[in-house]
Amino acid sequence: MRTPSIYSVDSTVDPISQVMRAGHASETPEERRARLEAEAEAKRVSEQIDEELRQERERLRRSRGDVKLLLLGQAESGKSTLQKQFQLMYKPNSIEQERASWRTVIYFNVVHSLKHILSTLEAWDDSFEDDPRAPPQPTGYYDQSSSSSSSQIPPVPRAPSRPESPVYGGRNNRIASLRNRLSPLLATDAPLADRLSGGITVSGSGKGGVFVRSGWQARTIDKALGKNSMKKASSESRGREGYMHEDDGDILLQDVGRMLSALKDDVRELGLIMKRKLKLDEWSEFFLKDITRIASPDYVPTTDDILHARIQTMGVAEHIFDVELHGRSVTWHLFDVGGARGQRHSWIPYFDTANAIIFVAPVSAFDQYLEEDPRTNRIDDSLQLFTQVCSNALLKSVHLVLFLNKTDLLKAKIDSGLRVQKYITSFGDRANDYETVVQYFRAHFLQVHRRNNENRRVLYTHFTSVVDTKATQRIIGNVRDSIFRGYLQSAALV
Ligand SMILES: Nc1nc2c(ncn2[C@@H]2O[C@H](COP(=O)(O)OP(=O)(O)OP(=O)(O)O)[C@@H](O)[C@H]2O)c(=O)[nH]1
Numbered sequence: 402m403r404t405p406s407i408y409s410v411d412s413t414v415d416p417i418s419q420v421m422r423a424g425h426a427s428e429t430p431e432e433r434r435a436r437l438e439a440e441a442e443a444k445r446v447s448e449q450i451d452e453e454l455r456q457e458r459e460r461l462r463r464s465r466g467d468v469k470l471l472l473l474g475q476a477e478s479g480k481s482t483l484q485k486q487f488q489l490m491y492k493p494n495s496i497e498q499e500r501a502s503w504r505t506v507i508y509f510n511v512v513h514s515l516k517h518i519l520s521t522l523e524a525w526d527d528s529f530e531d532d533p534r535a536p537p538q539p540t541g542y543y544d545q546s547s548s549s550s551s552s553q554i555p556p557v558p559r560a561p562s563r564p565e566s567p568v569y570g571g572r573n574n575r576i577a578s579l580r581n582r583l584s585p586l587l588a589t590d591a592p593l594a595d596r597l598s599g600g601i602t603v604s605g606s607g608k609g610g611v612f613v614r615s616g617w618q619a620r621t622i623d624k625a626l627g628k629n630s631m632k633k634a635s636s637e638s639r640g641r642e643g644y645m646h647e648d649d650g651d652i653l654l655q656d657v658g659r660m661l662s663a664l665k666d667d668v669r670e671l672g673l674i675m676k677r678k679l680k681l682d683e684w685s686e687f688f689l690k691d692i693t694r695i696a697s698p699d700y701v702p703t704t705d706d707i708l709h710a711r712i713q714t715m716g717v718a719e720h721i722f723d724v725e726l727h728g729r730s731v732t733w734h735l736f737d738v739g740g741a742r743g744q745r746h747s748w749i750p751y752f753d754t755a756n757a758i759i760f761v762a763p764v765s766a767f768d769q770y771l772e773e774d775p776r777t778n779r780i781d782d783s784l785q786l787f788t789q790v791c792s793n794a795l796l797k798s799v800h801l802v803l804f805l806n807k808t809d810l811l812k813a814k815i816d817s818g819l820r821v822q823k824y825i826t827s828f829g830d831r832a833n834d835y836e837t838v839v840q841y842f843r844a845h846f847l848q849v850h851r852r853n854n855e856n857r858r859v860l861y862t863h864f865t866s867v868v869d870t871k872a873t874q875r876i877i878g879n880v881r882d883s884i885f886r887g888y889l890q891s892a893a894l895v
Pocket residue numbers: 474475476477478479480481482483683684708709710711712713714715738739740741806807808809810865866867868869
């Protein structure tokens with residue numbers, strides 16, 4: 402006996418067709434109308450499903466043609482700053498929309514720097530009887546004779562010379578009274594951090610201060626506009642709790658602005674002392690030297706301020722741009738990742754679909770150590786990370802671009818007389834000038850690439866300072882063209 406197929410079109414044996422036909426013969430005009438309506442509705446639903454499927458197929462087909470670009474590199478290497486340059490180039494309006502929200506970040510950067518400076522001064526003060534000028538320790542990566550790729554010797558922070566400035570004259574009193582005067586301003590550190598992070602504390606938020614997820618801008622703007630706010634309570638000294646519960650719109654920012662303005666001379670004094678005595682983070686130095694402008698009541702961050710603001714990325718933030726090529730628009734997905742060690746596991750799911758990577762390595766960091774692991778020199782870490790990226794099987798056919806970044810800071814360090822050999826023994830007695838140093842670092846990254854290049858892919862290298870808009874946008878144009886060339890080649894193969 403024949404087993405009817407579920408795809409059978411033989412309606413004489415199809416029980417459903419038989420029932421339907423039987424129904425047609427005996428149905429009343431109302432039943433017929435209802436049946437036709439039901440059939441029309443079923444057809445409409447079916448067509449709608451078909452259309453949705455078609456659109457989904459089209460979206461998938463198109464997104465296969467999208468460019469997916471990952472920005473990788475250690476914390477503080479400049480990935481988010483580079484992302485801002487893409488944003489300025491391809492979505493300038495969005496920077497305008499976010500401009501106000503950067504005031505929170507910049508205030509936070511200033512307050513957090515002040516806190517860091519004061520506690521460093523106090524710590525030094527306690528240990529002044531010890532010899533404060535121990536030489537820094539060299540890094541191990543370049544010491545090719547050692548099998549371990551990083552030095553196990555903890556770095557010794559640079560410390561101030563013996564009292565010569567007024568601060569160290571009657572230093573205890575001076576520092577104590579500075580802390581006293583600045584204390585209401587310092588107390589805004591925690592509520593500013595909460596506003597940026599949405600109250601999420603991540604272990605490892607160190608001197609950079611706070612981790613943020615994508616979308617923080619909207620949250621800080623909502624707050625500043627007073628959305629979701631609760632009734633304002635009056636309180637002279639608002640701590641973390643005070644601001645969390647009472648915040649009505651801009652109060653926190655107004656308070657910080659007012660205090661900065663009133664205390665700007667103290668702030669400047671502290672900044673100047675530290676500039677002479679300690680390596681300040683680049684953003685601290687940038688904002689402290691401009692404190693009068695930032696403390697003004699109608700302060701609005703400039704684009705340059707936004708490019709210098711520091712906020713740690715948590716997880717992976719996706720940014721979408723439309724990029725034109727020969728009159729055709731291609732969607733670019735830029736993935737800006739958190740570079741701290743605790744964040745790196747979140748990169749992996751993006752490796753599968755990536756077309757291109759910009760690996761950002763800060764070459765100015767030869768005298769710095771990881772915040773997450775103070776035994777590891779930052780250049781060592783960048784080279785190790787670059788080794789992992791070059792040798793990762795999932796990434797073996799991605800378009801690879803290397804940005805040797807922070808060249809402006811490298812120049813400044815060399816000009817100020819900092820000697821590379823002190824930190825990197827294998828640099829030997831090469832000339833301590835910018836060109837020699839930068840080529841030396843480049844050679845090491847090229848060597849890593851050469852040793853991990855089964856697929857014989859090209860490595861595109863650029864010397865960058867991603868806070869420099871004009872130069873960076875020219876380089877982005879260059880990167881875009883090289884990615885598109887690869888993109889067209891692979892499209893031609895399909
Ligand atoms: N002077 C100078 N500063 C830079 C340069 N690149 C980045 N910066 C600054 O360095 C700091 C860190 O930069 P980010 O872009 O936040 O670093 P990131 O790689 O995104 O760091 P994570 O999000 O923690 O992984 C910011 O204050 C930037 O303004 C550069 O080329 N020159």
